[in-house]
Amino acid sequence: MAELHFLQPPNWPRPRGFSNGVAAQGTVVAIAGQVGWNSNAQFDSDDLVAQTRQALDNVLQVLAQAGGHAGHIVRMTWYLTDKREYLARAREIGAVYRELIKGADGLAHYPAMTAVQVVALIEDRAKVEIECTAVIPRPVS
Secondary structure: OOEEEEEEEOOOOOOOEEEEEEEEOOOOEEEEEEEEEEEEEEEOOOOOHHHHHHHHHHHHHHHOOOOOHHHHHEEEEEEOOOOOHHOHHHHHHHHHHHHHOOOOOEEEEEOOOEEEOOOOOOOOOOOOOEEEEEEOOOOOO
16 A cells, blocks of 8 residues: 555644645556546536536546556546536535545545636537546556
């Protein structure tokens, strides 16, 4: 297991759903922004929650190619086309996140995260794009 150290300044309030920082050692895996389309590069849904589920699954599929799993993710950046929709559906998105992004202990894993609203994504139907950095404790073969 990658040695992860979650960084929390002592006088800061503990964040919900993310970490302020993560320090790790191992093989760095950079995962390009993943949108909510299937393995044929086609969207099955225009729903934000469904696209989030698919984008997270796509991240995990890429990470698995390096021998990694969700618990190795140290940083995520979310690009969203509609901040208000994201906030209105935060509970549903959080449930999908907790279902898919788990550490080796089976509990939800919260790396350092950033979420930003953008005017548009390159794929016209995309509502969310998620990119990640992971650290795997052994070299990738």
